[in-house]
Amino acid sequence: xxxxxxTNLTIALPKGADRPHAVxxxxxxxxxxxxxxxxxxxxxxxSMSANAVMGLLAxxxxxxxxxxxxxxxxxxxxxxxxxxxxxGRRIGMIFQEPLTALNPxxxxxxxxxxxxxxxxxxTPAARRDRxxxxxxxVGLPDPSASxxxxxxxxxxxxxxxxxxxMALALEPAILIADEPTTALDxxxxxxxxxxxxxxxxxxxxxxxxxxxDLGVVADIADRVxxxxxxxxxxxxxxxxxxxxxxxxxxxxxxxxxxxxxxMTDDAPVPTAAPLxxxxxLHKQFRSGGGWLGGKPRVVTALDxxxxxxxxxxxxxxxxxxxxxxSxxxxxxxxxxDVDRGQVLLNGxxxxxxxxxxxxxxxxxxxxxxxxxxxxxxxxxxxxxxxTEGQVxxxxxxxxxxxxxxxxxxxxxxxxxxxxxxxxEFxxxxxxxIGIARALVLDPELIVADEAVxxxxxxxxxQVLDLLAGLKRDLNLSMxxxxxDLxxxxxxxxxxxxxQKGRIVETGDAARILNMPSSDYARGLLAALPGRDFETAxxxxxx
Amino acid sequence: MARFILGRLVKAALTLLAILVxxxxxxxxxxxxxxxxxxxxTGSSDPQVLADMxxxxxxxxxxxxxxxxxxxxxxxxxxxxxxxxxxxxxxLIADRLPATLLLTMTAFAISLGxxxxxxxxxxxxxxxxxxxxxxxxxxxxxxxxLFWMALMASLLFSVGLGWLxxxxxxxxxxxxxxxxxxxDIALHLILPATTLGLFFTAVYARMTRASMLEVNRxxxxxxxxxKGLRPSVITRRHVLRNALLPIITLAGLQAGQLVGGAVLxxxxxxxxxxxxxxxxxxxxxxxxxxxxxxFVSAALVLLFNxxxxxxxxxxxxxxxxxx
Numbered sequence: 034x035x036x037x038x039x040t041n042l043t044i045a046l047p048k049g050a051d052r053p054h055a056v057x058x059x060x061x062x063x064x065x066x067x068x069x070x071x072x073x074x075x076x077x078x079x080s081m082s083a084n085a086v087m088g089l090l091a092x093x094x095x096x097x098x099x100x101x102x103x104x105x106x107x108x109x110x111x112x113x114x115x116x117x118x119x120x121g122r123r124i125g126m127i128f129q130e131p132l133t134a135l136n137p138x139x140x141x142x143x144x145x146x147x148x149x150x151x152x153x154x155x156t157p158a159a160r161r162d163r164x165x166x167x168x169x170x171v172g173l174p175d176p177s178a179s180x181x182x183x184x185x186x187x188x189x190x191x192x193x194x195x196x197x198x199m200a201l202a203l204e205p206a207i208l209i210a211d212e213p214t215t216a217l218d219x220x221x222x223x224x225x226x227x228x229x230x231x232x233x234x235x236x237x238x239x240x241x242x243x244x245x246d247l248g249v250v251a252d253i254a255d256r257v258x259x260x261x262x263x264x265x266x267x268x269x270x271x272x273x274x275x276x277x278x279x280x281x282x283x284x285x286x287x288x289x290x291x292x293x294x295x296m297t298d299d300a301p302v303p304t305a306a307p308l309x310x311x312x313x314l315h316k317q318f319r320s321g322g323g324w325l326g327g328k329p330r331v332v333t334a335l336d337x338x339x340x341x342x343x344x345x346x347x348x349x350x351x352x353x354x355x356x357x358x359s360x361x362x363x364x365x366x367x368x369x370d371v372d373r374g375q376v377l378l379n380g381x382x383x384x385x386x387x388x389x390x391x392x393x394x395x396x397x398x399x400x401x402x403x404x405x406x407x408x409x410x411x412x413x414x415x416x417x418x419x420t421e422g423q424v425x426x427x428x429x430x431x432x433x434x435x436x437x438x439x440x441x442x443x444x445x446x447x448x449x450x451x452x453x454x455x456x457e458f459x460x461x462x463x464x465x466i467g468i469a470r471a472l473v474l475d476p477e478l479i480v481a482d483e484a485v486x487x488x489x490x491x492x493x494x495q496v497l498d499l500l501a502g503l504k505r506d507l508n509l510s511m512x513x514x515x516x517d518l519x520x521x522x523x524x525x526x527x528x529x530x531x532q533k534g535r536i537v538e539t540g541d542a543a544r545i546l547n548m549p550s551s552d553y554a555r556g557l558l559a560a561l562p563g564r565d566f567e568t569a570x571x572x573x574x575x
Numbered sequence: 576m577a578r579f580i581l582g583r584l585v586k587a588a589l590t591l592l593a594i595l596v597x598x599x600x601x602x603x604x605x606x607x608x609x610x611x612x613x614x615x616x617t618g619s620s621d622p623q624v625l626a627d628m629x630x631x632x633x634x635x636x637x638x639x640x641x642x643x644x645x646x647x648x649x650x651x652x653x654x655x656x657x658x659x660x661x662x663x664x665x666x667l668i669a670d671r672l673p674a675t676l677l678l679t680m681t682a683f684a685i686s687l688g689x690x691x692x693x694x695x696x697x698x699x700x701x702x703x704x705x706x707x708x709x710x711x712x713x714x715x716x717x718x719x720x721l722f723w724m725a726l727m728a729s730l731l732f733s734v735g736l737g738w739l740x741x742x743x744x745x746x747x748x749x750x751x752x753x754x755x756x757x758x759d760i761a762l763h764l765i766l767p768a769t770t771l772g773l774f775f776t777a778v779y780a781r782m783t784r785a786s787m788l789e790v791n792r793x794x795x796x797x798x799x800x801x802k803g804l805r806p807s808v809i810t811r812r813h814v815l816r817n818a819l820l821p822i823i824t825l826a827g828l829q830a831g832q833l834v835g836g837a838v839l840x841x842x843x844x845x846x847x848x849x850x851x852x853x854x855x856x857x858x859x860x861x862x863x864x865x866x867x868x869x870f871v872s873a874a875l876v877l878l879f880n881x882x883x884x885x886x887x888x889x890x891x892x893x894x895x896x897x898x
Contacts, residue, residue, distance in 0.1 A: 089800055121803035133794040136813050138891060144798075147812075151803045183892040199802065 035062035036239045037086070037207055042099035042109075044081055044090065055081045055094065056263045063207065063239040068230070070242045070250045070271070072286070073260035074489035075460075079243045082260075083209045085109075086241070087126055088116040103207070122152050125200030129212035131192035135184040141195045142168070142180025148202040167198040171228060189354075190221035194228070201232060208233065209241045214249065218353035218516065223560040226253055245489060247290055248563025251275055259283050275566060276573050289494040291519035293546055293558075293567060306380070307341040308510050309365075309478055314338040314374035314384075316360055316534075334360040335371065336534040342478070347504060347511040349525030349542060351518060351557070357534040362480045362514045366398045367391060378477060396426055399471035403483035405463035409455040415441075415466055416451030419473050426474070440469045444499060461492035465499065472503070482514045497523050518561060522546050530554045576888065576895070583884065587877040592646070594873045598866045599645045603638070605862065610634055649870065655863035659856075664867040667852060672834075672871070674744055675848030678841070679833040681764055682772035687826055689772070690779020695815060697780065698787035709780060716777035725770045725843040732766060739766050742845035767844040771837055775829050782825060786818035793817075820891060827883030831876040834868070 044056040056078040063069050073079040084090050086101055088108060101108040104123065108116065120126075128134045136144060145167060146160045155163065161180075168176035171194040184192055193213060200208055210229065214222040230253055233240045244250060250257055254271040259282065267280040278284045316335040334357040342348050350358045363369035365376055367383055376383040378397055386394055402408035409418060419437035424430055438448040444465040455463055464484065471479050481500075485493045501524055503509055515521050521528060521542065528545045530538040530553065538551040549555045558564075610628040614620065629635045633644050648655060654664040697709040716724075733741025740746070745759045790796065791814055799809045829836075838850035845851075849868055856864035888895040 087801060089797065117803045117805065119803070120801055126798075126801040128794055128798065130794050134798045136795045136799070136817070137893060138816050139812075140892075147799070147804060148802045151805070151808075183896065185893045186896070196798065199798070 035064050036067075036103070037063040037241075038100075038102040039082070039086070040100050040102070042082065042085060042101065043097045044078070044085055044094055045097040047093040052263065054097070054263055056085070058099070059260075059263075059265050060099075061258055061265065061268060063241060065206075065239055066233060066237040068233060068240045068242060068253055068255045069258065070244060070254035070256070071258045071260060072244060072247060072250055074245060074286075074491065076262070077260040078263040079260050080211050083126075083211055083241055083243055086207075087120060087124060087209060088113070089120075089126075118152070121148050121200075121205070122203045123205050124207045124209065125203075125205040127193070127196050127200050127208065127210040127213045129215050131189045131196055131216060132184075134196050135192055137184055140181050140183055141187070141192075145180075145195070145199045145202055148199055152203065154203070163202070164198075167202055168195070170201070170232075171195070171198045172224075173198075188221075189217055190225065193217065193221075193225055197225075197228065197232070201236070204236055205238065207239050207241065209243075211243045212245070213242075215244070215246070219518075219557060219560040219562075220353065222249075222562065226562070229253075246562060247275070247286060247490070248561065248566065251563040251566030259286070276570060285491060287570070289491045290563070290567075291494070291497070291517075291523045293519050293561065293564070294522050294543065308344040308346075308379060309342040309512075310375070310377040311341075311365070312339050312375040312377065314361070314364060314376070315372045316357075316364060316369070317372060333357075333534045335364065335374075338374070338534075338536060340529055340536070340539065342510060342512065344510050345504075345508040346527065347509070347513055347525050349521035349528045350512060350514045350531060351516065351521050351528055352531035353516060353557070355533065356531040358514045358516075358531050359482055360534075361531070362400070362482045362512060365478075365512060366400045366480050367395065368400075393426075396422065396474040397476055398478045398480060399474055399476040401464075401467050401471050401479060401481040401484040404487050405460050405467055406455075406487075408467055409463060409470075411455055414452055414454055418466070419451070419470055422470070422474050437469070437473055440473045441466075443472070443503070444469045459492075460488055461496060464488060464492075464496050468496075468499065468503070472507075478510050478512065480512045480514070483516065484513070485520055486515065486517060493520070500524055518546065518557060530557070579888075580881070580885070583881050587881065590877060591870075591874060594870060595646055595649055596642065598869060599642050602862055602866065654867040654870070657856075657861055657864050659859050659861045659864075664863045667864060668849065668867050668871055671847060671849045671852045674846060675834060675837060675841070675850060677760075678764065678767055678771065678846055678848060679837050681768040682775070682837075683826075683829060683833065685768060686772035686775035686779055686829070687822075690776040691783045691819070691822065693776070693780040694783025695787060695810070697784045698791070698818075699810060701788060706784075710784070713777040713780040716773045717781065719773075721770065721774060722839045722843060724773060725767070725840055728766055728770050729843065739763075741766065744847050767837075767840050767846055770844075771840045778825065779822060782822060783818060786821050787814055790814045790817045816890070820887075823883060823886055823890065827879055827886075830879035830883070833879070834872040834875050 039062070040060050041058050042056060042060070043054055043058055046053060046055045059082060061069070071079045071082065081090065081094070085096055086108065088111070090096070096109045099109065103119075108119070111119075135141060142161070142164045145164045146157075149155050149160045149163065164180050165176045168179050173179040173191060173194050179187070179191070179195075184195075187195070197213075213229070214225050217225060226249065229240065229242075232238070242253065250271065256269065257271050257274040258268040259266050259274065259280065261282050267274055267278065267283045274283060275287065278287055314335045315337060316333075318332045318334055320330050336357075338357075338361060340348070350361060352358045360369055364371050365383070367386070371384055374384060381394070383394065383398065409415075416434065416437060419440070420430065420433040423433035423436065428436070434451070437451065441448055441450055446462060446465055446469070450458075450466070455466070458466065467484070484500075485496050488496060497520065500511075504511065504524070513521065513525055525542045528538075528540060528542045529536055530545065530551065532553045537553045538545060538549065540550075545554060546558070549558055610625055614625055614628070626635070633641060636644065652665055654668065656662075657664050657667060660667065693709045693713065697706040700706050729741045732739045740763045744763055745751070745756065746763075749759065751759050796809060796813055799813045834849055835853075837846070837848060838854055840846065841848045841850035842854055849871070852864060853868045855861075856868070
């Protein structure tokens, strides 16, 4: 008999939503010790299904039909008080954002103790001992010191280990993990995935693992369930679904995963006068330390960064969080001042410009941002967003509008979009508008900071295609900042690998992705999820 | 932590010194000196009397010397002389300060306690009838002018119903002692303290409600629910503690007004505090009293700012451990 059995579950959305049901007639089973992955893009209803099992649906949502059978009872019909006795004790849950999943004002050990307290288990002293055991089990260094630490004193990976320890405290039969590694760096992600896999074997837990990342699925899943717009389109054993997908949507998702390979077409030849020359860039951030002394915290974000970029070339800056890659991008567009060094764009030092000269030259470098939701002014029409920069630089409004319409057309949106507002567009469309905004000023260089990282994989593939096309047609020069090596391989001619503010390796993208020479780059590649699957899939295709 | 407090104390001392210097030049910016003003009012014009008076108040010294004497005076708790009342300013303020602090601190406690409680209740049942009532009443108090509220309260509870004394600090001529006197003062305190606290009660209620609703949406509240904690525990331990952080800032601001903020209330209820002393001093152009009150208020603002910052360190580990 299966551990958990979901039958014809239907969750109603409030009136006025884009569809009547968030989740419609889904049925699946979870067995003891099984890793079940639910895959889907944003809005597919995957998180909501998991929340329903936990009895933690957001306000306004309710189960309209169906049952969730666990321990011989239907969870849908349990009262809130009955549900509470199961939460944390029989079903544990891990969330996506380790940075916000813990109470900032409470030591983490105390937060784990609360799980025992909530279910009236153990004496306070015994609880504290168990917390140390748990923190040891999830691999935190110096468990007793960790127990006393506050969340802000820990890294994202460490916090996620705390959340896992919390979910495991009472050895639940089921663990629900909602995108638990999405916010983490690849190397940290690999560690957390290994930990979760270990723990479920040791405790014979059934794990429902929700993710949008098929690479992760390929690495860990026993069974896979693919959701689209609230329905399950395909489910089965991981090897079947991933290597012999039946449903066209599954196939499309799999095809949209970027292949780990470098660009093969010829990159521009280095010339005597590169478009961009970055020379000896340094930047340190200091915090703390008052006027009475005290030691300030110093973080070196950029440590002697130098490189050249040829016209028409795309250089990828890759690294994990804290590597300084974003600071580098911001320094080049002058959103960040540097301590010393030069940013020569066609021979003119952007880092030294001030005042009016800087304002005038700003249009020569434009930026595409990560979050398509917060990077467009919400109460301003797209037309205004696309013309205000041009007008500020002296273009007559009529001409600016013509140019905006032409660029919109080029990024695949019709000119009618000009009179609409950001909220009327999907994430992918907004990112196209973000690209249009960068292009409309006819910049010499574009800096794209994690420009496709917030997008679903199928949308990501479309936006990458668009960028590749623009690069070809307009001979765009681009600095492409990303944490995702697969994405970097899709679009970059040349890669710069950064770690802790320094360049640890540079080279042809294909060369680095196939034969990295630095240990750090090798580690990054080894941590990429789904590498074996990629090989298997390539073999299956031949 | 010790370094932080020390740093803040040094800054506070420098600020107070600046206020003293400012005070001093304010007196001298006014036309004529106090001796001249008093002479003019008595109608006397004897140059000898004027010179005597100047010598007595140290007004015959050079300006830097006078400044030094002025600062030295404050350092030894000598805040100058009230020429009107013919008593040292320090004695006047020391006499009135307890009454004012009793009034404002009571109002402070009432508004903080009641406001946070009402806000928490409203947030707990967002959109329910309790929330509607609390939010409406809070808006009403928020929008009504304080002096009007004071007059109406006095009219209703004192004149109309006769439940509470409408003015004064204690019953004149009753000569209560001990507990009976305390009870009498407490009874006199109810109307002015409640009236004075209403505005801030409303502010705290609205702010607590908004802050709690915001914290309710944060991820760690969901984590707490996933542990199987009871809603009351989640609210108290996880939501309220985080929601109170902005309230501390606001409370610090209100506490800064503990001395200067009760002028209207003290006047309406004939409360013998600093506020009324100041009101009278302004009417009588008794500069030394005004400046003395100014100095004491400033000192208390600085003190409460320091307390607020320390409180933040106690409540928020991110501030405590990073500084």
